[in-house]
Amino acid sequence: MSDTLILSARWGKPDSAALSTYRADGGYAALDKALGMEPSLIVDEVKKSNLRGRGGAGFATGLKWTFLPKDVRPRYLTVNADESEPGTFKDRYIIEHDPHMLIEGIALTCYALDIHLAYVYIRGEFARQARILEKAVEEARAAGIIGSKLLGKKDFDLEIHVHRGAGAYICGEESALLESLEGKKGYPRLKPPFPAVVGLWGKPTIINNVETIANVPWIVQHGGDAFMALGTGKSGGTRLFGVSGHVNRPGVYEKPCHYNLKKLIMEDAGGILGGRKLKAVIPGGSSSPVLAAHEIDISLEFDAVKAAGSMSGSGGVIVFDESACMVRALARLTRFYAEESCGQCTPCREGTNWMEGICHKLEHGHGTAADVAKLEQVANSIAGNTICALGDAAAMPVQSFVKKFKAEFLQHAELHRCPSGDHGWGLTQAPRDAVAGPVRYAR
Amino acid sequence: MTNQAGGVEGLPREKVEQFDRELAPILKRYPPDRKASAMIPALRLGQALFGHVSPAVQALAADRLGTSPSRAEEVATFYVMLETHPTGKHLVELCTNVSCSLSGGDQLWAYLKRKLALAQAGSTTDGRYTLREVECLGSCGTAPAMLVDEEMYEQLTPQKVDAILGGLK
Numbered sequence: 001m002s003d004t005l006i007l008s009a010r011w012g013k014p015d016s017a018a019l020s021t022y023r024a025d026g027g028y029a030a031l032d033k034a035l036g037m038e039p040s041l042i043v044d045e046v047k048k049s050n051l052r053g054r055g056g057a058g059f060a061t062g063l064k065w066t067f068l069p070k071d072v073r074p075r076y077l078t079v080n081a082d083e084s085e086p087g088t089f090k091d092r093y094i095i096e097h098d099p100h101m102l103i104e105g106i107a108l109t110c111y112a113l114d115i116h117l118a119y120v121y122i123r124g125e126f127a128r129q130a131r132i133l134e135k136a137v138e139e140a141r142a143a144g145i146i147g148s149k150l151l152g153k154k155d156f157d158l159e160i161h162v163h164r165g166a167g168a169y170i171c172g173e174e175s176a177l178l179e180s181l182e183g184k185k186g187y188p189r190l191k192p193p194f195p196a197v198v199g200l201w202g203k204p205t206i207i208n209n210v211e212t213i214a215n216v217p218w219i220v221q222h223g224g225d226a227f228m229a230l231g232t233g234k235s236g237g238t239r240l241f242g243v244s245g246h247v248n249r250p251g252v253y254e255k256p257c258h259y260n261l262k263k264l265i266m267e268d269a270g271g272i273l274g275g276r277k278l279k280a281v282i283p284g285g286s287s288s289p290v291l292a293a294h295e296i297d298i299s300l301e302f303d304a305v306k307a308a309g310s311m312s313g314s315g316g317v318i319v320f321d322e323s324a325c326m327v328r329a330l331a332r333l334t335r336f337y338a339e340e341s342c343g344q345c346t347p348c349r350e351g352t353n354w355m356e357g358i359c360h361k362l363e364h365g366h367g368t369a370a371d372v373a374k375l376e377q378v379a380n381s382i383a384g385n386t387i388c389a390l391g392d393a394a395a396m397p398v399q400s401f402v403k404k405f406k407a408e409f410l411q412h413a414e415l416h417r418c419p420s421g422d423h424g425w426g427l428t429q430a431p432r433d434a435v436a437g438p439v440r441y442a443r
Numbered sequence: 444m445t446n447q448a449g450g451v452e453g454l455p456r457e458k459v460e461q462f463d464r465e466l467a468p469i470l471k472r473y474p475p476d477r478k479a480s481a482m483i484p485a486l487r488l489g490q491a492l493f494g495h496v497s498p499a500v501q502a503l504a505a506d507r508l509g510t511s512p513s514r515a516e517e518v519a520t521f522y523v524m525l526e527t528h529p530t531g532k533h534l535v536e537l538c539t540n541v542s543c544s545l546s547g548g549d550q551l552w553a554y555l556k557r558k559l560a561l562a563q564a565g566s567t568t569d570g571r572y573t574l575r576e577v578e579c580l581g582s583c584g585t586a587p588a589m590l591v592d593e594e595m596y597e598q599l600t601p602q603k604v605d606a607i608l609g610g611l612k
Contacts, residue, residue: 086540086579117474124483124524125580127593161472166483166522169578183482184514185521201477244542244583251584286541286579316583318542332541336578342521429547431598434584441585443598 001256002230006218006238007211008254008437011097017132019139022100028145030217031107035154042112046216048224050236052257054090055080055172055209056285056313057389058302060234065113067196068204076205077115078181079106079213081122081129082165082172086286086336087316090240090252091210093436095122095129098214099136103160105213107146108220110158113206117159120210121177124166134162169340173388174207176342187344188388211240232258235301243269245319246276246426251435258301265296265319273428276321280405284313286333287393289400290326310400321426326405327412328424330397331359337394348391351382355398362409363424365416372409376402451503458492459503465492466507479510482518486525495526523577524593531566531573533611535559536590539576542583547600551587552576554601558608572608 010016010025022028034042047062068075079102083091094102106118122130137146137160144152146160163181165171171180175189178200199205215237219227228236239257241264244250248270255264261283265271272278278293283300288311298308305312320329338352358375361367379398382391402409411419418424434441451459465488466481473480485508489500501515508515519525537555539548559567559574566573582588585597589604596607 083581084579087542087583088579089581089583089585092581123581124487124522125577125590125593125595128595163472163480164484164487165524166487166518167524167577168522180483181480182477183479183508183510183518185517201474242584244586245545250546250586282541318545318583320545324545329541332539332544336540339578425544425549429545429550431546431585431587431600434598436584441598443600 001259004230004238005254005437007094007101007214007240008097008252010101011093011437012439016097017099017136019100019136019143022098027100027217028104028151030220031104031111031145031151034108034111034220035150039112039114042108042220045219045224046112049215049219049227050231050234051212051215051219051227052235052302053209054211054239054315056085056287056311058235058312061208061212064196064208065206067194068113068206069197072204073114074117074203075113075115076200076203077106077110077113077118078177078200078205078207079118079120079210080172080174080177080207081120081126081133081210082177083126083210084123084169084172085314085316086333087242087244087282087318088285088314089242089244090315092126092129093240093252093439094210094214095126095133097436097439099133100140101217102133102210102214103136103140103146105216106160107150107158108216109206109208109213111150111154111156115206116157117161119161119163119181119200121163121165121171121181123171124164130162130164137162168342169336170342170388170390173390176388177207178205185342187342188390190387230256232256232299232301233303235303239300239315241300241315241317243317243319246273246321246324246428247271247319248273248432249435250432251441252437253435254437255300258299258304260297261300261305261317262297264300264317269319272319272321273432274321276323276427278319279322279324280320280326282316282318282397284311285316286318286336287311287396288313289396290404292404323420323423323426323428325418325420325424326401326408327359327363327418330401331356331363333397334359334394337390341390341394345386345391347382347385348394351378351391352394354378355394362412363418365412365418367413369410369413372402372406372413375409451499451506453499454493454503462488462492462503463507478508479514481508482510482515483522483525486515486519490526495529497527532571533608534573534575534590534592535608536575536577538578538580538582538586538588540579542579543587546586548587551589551599551601551604555604558604
C-alpha cells in the first residue's frame with residue numbers, strides 16, 4: 001500500500017498556510033498546466049481518477065460534474081466546509097494548514113466547468129479557519145491568481161467568497177446549504193431537481209466537500225490514473241481519516257482510501273487507552289451504523305464498509321473501549337439529532353425527540369423492555385420517510401446500537417440502572433496528545 | 444416574538460450608521476440582485492454591534508437587504524449562533540457530544556456549572572457569563588472543546604478552563 005500523501009503533505013511546514021510556502025512547494029503549477037488544457041480534459045481526468053465525495057455520501061465526483069446541463073449559465077460552485085458530523089474533524093486542518101491547495105482546487109474545478117463564482121460555506125463555529133481562508137483568498141486575489149484573469153494570464157474571471165454559517169448541522173446537507181446561502185433557514189429541498197440542475201438562485205450548482213476539491217490539483221498534476229492507482233475498486237486516492245474517542249493517539253491520518261480500519265485504530269492511533277479491550281467503533285461519522293469489536297478488520301473503502309453493514313461516510317472514526325456505556329452514548333447521539341432536526345418533516349421532527357426521550361429514560365433507569373422495542377420501532381418509522389438524509393442519519397445509529405448491544409439496553413431496563421455503574425463515558429476521560437498528519441498537538 | 448415590538452428607529456443612530464458602513468463590503472460578495480443572501484452575515488454584524496438580534500435589528504437587516512422582516516426572523520430563530528435575546532457578557536459554549544465526552548467533556552460541563560454557580564445552562568446573575576452545551580464543534584481529536592465568545596479552545600482540562608475564563612476582561 002502506497003505512502004503517498006496528497007492532502008497532508010505540507011501540514012506542519014513553517015508558515016504552511018502562506019502563498020509563498022505553497023508556491024515554493026510547486027503550488028499553482030497544476031492550475032498553470034490546466035490553463036493549457038481543454039477544460040473537458042480536466043473533467044475526464046477527474047472521472048478517470050475515481051475520486052468520490054469526501055463529505056459522506058461517497059458519490060463519484062466526475063459523474064456529479066457531468067450532471068450540469070450543457071447550455072445553462074451562470075453556473076456556480078459551492079464548497080461545503082460545514083463540517084459538523086460528530087466525529088469528523090478533517091476539513092478544518094486542510095483550511096488551517098494548506099488553504100491554497102483548496103483555492104487551487106476551486107480554481108481548477110471552476111475552469112473545468114466554466115464557473116466564474118464560487119462560495120465556500122464554512123460553519124459558523126470555525127471562526128479561525130474562516131479568517132485563515134479569507135486571508136488566503138485575499139492573497140490569491142492580490143497575486144492575480146484569481147480575479148479578472150486566472151494566474152494573471154488566462155482570460156477567465158473567477159471570484160471566490162467565504163460565507164460563514166451560524167450553527168446548524170443541517171446546512172451540511174447540500175440543498176439546505178443552498179437555502180442558507182440564499183439567506184434563509186436551512187430547510188432541505190425536495191429532490192429532484194438536483195442542485196447540479198437547479199441549485200443556487202435556481203441555477204446549476206456543483207457542491208463538493210473541501211477534501212474532495214483539495215484533491216483536484218494533485219489529479220491534474222499527476223493524472224487521473226495515478227490517483228486511481230492509489231485506491232482500489234471504484235475508489236481512488238487517499239483519504240483523511242479522523243480517529244477520536246478511547247485511543248492513545250487521536251487525530252487525523254491520511255491513508256489510502258482502502259486502509260484497514262483495525263490497523264488504523266490499533267497501530268496508527270496507538271491502540272486502546274489503558275490497554276483495555278475495544279468495545280465498539282463508529283466508522284464514518286456519528287450517522288454510520290456502529291460496528292462491534294469483532295467487525296472492524298475491514299477495508300475502509302466505501303463499498304467495503306457498506307458490505308460490512310455500515311458506511312465509510314465522512315471518515316470520522318469514533319472508538320469506545322469496554323468501559324463505555326452504549327446506552328449513554330446513544331442517548332447523547334439521539335439528543336444531537338433531536339437538536340439538529342430542522343423540523344420540516346414530521347417523522348424526523350417528532351421521531352428524533354421520541355428517540356431522545358426513550359434513551360434518556362433508559363439511561364436514567366426508568367425504562368422497560370417495551371421501551372427498547374419502541375425505540376427500534378420509532379427509528380424504523382423515520383428511516384426512508386423524510387426529504388433529506390438526516391432522518392436516516394438519526395435512525396441508523398439507533399437501529400445499529402440496539403441491534404448490536406441489545407443485551408446492554410435490556411439490562412438497563414431490567415436493573416433500572418447502568419450495569420457498569422456510573423462511569424458511562426468510560427474510565428479514562430481526559431484530553432490526550434493528538435495529531436493531524438505530521439502536526440502534533442500536545443495536550 | 445413578533446417584529447412589532449421594536450422598529451429600526453429605536454436603534455441608536457450612530458450604530459445604525461456603523462452597521463451600514465460595515466455591511467457595504469459584505470454585500471459585494473453577492474450579486475446585486477441577490478442581496479438577501481447576506482442575511483446571516485448581516486444579522487451577525489447586527490449581533491456584534493447591538494448585542495443581540497432583537498426584532499429591531501432583524502427589521503434593520505431586512506430593510507437593508509430588501510426583504511421582509513419575517514425572513515430575518517426566520518433566520519434569526521433558526522441558527523443557534525444568532526441570539527434573539529440578550530446573553531451574558533461572555534458566552535461559554537462547551538461541546539458534550541460523544542467524542543468530547545469520551546475525553547472528559549461531560550465532567551467539564553459539571554465543573555463549569557459548579558464554577559459559575561449555575562444549576563443548568565443559562566446566565567450568571569451578574570450577567571458576566573452565559574453557559575451553554577453545544578453540539579459537535581469539529582474538534583474530536585483535540586477533545587474536549589469549547590467556544591468562548593466564538594473562539595475555539597481545545598484539549599481542555601479544568602485548569603485550562605480556569606485560565607481561559609480568568610483571562611477574560
